[in-house]
Amino acid sequence: MPSNRTLPELVCPAGNLPALKAAVDNGADTVYLGLKNNTNARNFAGLNFDATSAREGIRYARERGRHVLLAINTYAQGADIGRWRAAIDEAADLGVDAVIVADIGLMDYAARRHPDLRLHMSVQGSATNYEAINLAHELFGIRRAVLPRVLTLDQVRHVIENTAVEIEVFGFGSLCVMVEGRCLLSSYATGESPNTHGVCSPARFVRWEHGAESLDARLNGILIDRYRKDEAAGYPTLCKGRFQVADDTYYALEEPTSLNVMEMLPQLIEIGVAAIKVEGRQRSPAYTAQVTRALREALDAAGREGSRFTVRPGWQQALAKVSEGQQQTLGAYSRPWK
Incomplete structure (x- = not known):
């Protein structure tokens, strides 16, 4: 039987104005964007919005009945707190x-x-339990909380059952071995934490070195990965680098992989998730369009079909083409032993 729950919002990334339009045109209910500074956690050169492009994006979305969120999701620094307040x-x-x-x-x-x-x-607020969320609601009037990608489906349900705050979860995109908001790993290599400077690997520290048989990716001089000529190269982040450990070279911390909860959409609808979020403001408008289109179709089908829902091969193929690494996972949502 179809679920009688309201469909969650599909919340999609907008790294720039073309990506925002791609998300809206392909079925996003809501888009999220950031400003051109380190107040947002995707502070890459060439990305994000100034006042003019933000107003144009808001106009475009509003004319089509969609919502716009602004991410101010890094931690303010005492010497320059005025930038975050501004x-x-x-x-x-x-x-x-x-x-x-x-x-x-x-x-x-x-x-x-x-x-x-x-x-x-x-x-990035790292609220993994309903007590933290309820406190933020009581003190500051928080209306929605985005859960870190470390909770099982049952744990997400438990949070929803114990708070009046809307709960948003991630549905697709790059995964991180760290708990969001608590990662200091890149600061060991660059002196800049993603929680304060907006990127795991600031572009000014990234270097690509072409050799006769390989491409080396370095972060502040540290060799993060070495790719063969026929191998797709990833952006150098410490947690997803290949390192030599006891004479073996492998992904010592985390192998690049993408979260994909498509097969769990009926369960997410049933437990009352308010929104499903796509990661990837640093990705291209083509990525945004492809992921948004596939998830829009899948989410609508899950709402109609309920327990009869099945994932169409075309949707998975579309997402596989833009996945990070060579595999997809349900992440922490599926932990049968817990």
Whole structure:
């Protein structure tokens, strides 16, 4: 029987204006974007929005009945906290539908300065239990929380059953071995943490070196990976590098893989998830279009078909073409032993 639950919002990434339009045109209910500075966790050169492009993106989405969220999801630094507060003020001025925030100091500032601005707790806030979420709701009026990708499906259900705050979960995209908001790994190599500077591997520290038979990827001089001429090269991040350990070379921390919860969509609908999020503001508009289209079709089918839902091969093939690494996983959602 079809589920009688409301379908979750499909929340898709917009690294730039073409990606925003691709997400909207291919069925996203909501898009999320960031500003051109380190207040957002995808602070790459050539990405993100200034005031002009943000207004154009909001106009484009609103004319088509979609919502826009602004990610201000890194942690403010004491010497320059004004930049993060200015980003909150800009969000209110732009009239976005909500701001995605990790730093509780910024939650406090937003709640006091802009009481009508809807707040979502970022995955970078690392709220893995309903007590933390309820506290943020009580103190700052948080309306939605994005859960870190470390909880099982039953644990997600437990959170939903014990909070009035909407719960958003990740449905597709790159995985990380770390708990979001707590990773300091890249700071050991570059001195810059992703939680404060917006990227795991800041581009100014990345170097590609072409050899006769290989391509070396380095981060601040450290060899992260060596690719054969016929091998697809990934962006150098420490946790997904291949390292020599006891005379063996392999992915010592984490092999690149993509989260894909398509087969679990009926269960996510049934437990009352409010939104399903796609990772990838750093990816291309083509990636955004392909993933959004496949998940839109799958989510609608899951809503109609309920327990009879089956994943169509074409959807999986579409997602496989843009997956990180060579494999896809249900991640922490599926842990039968727990």
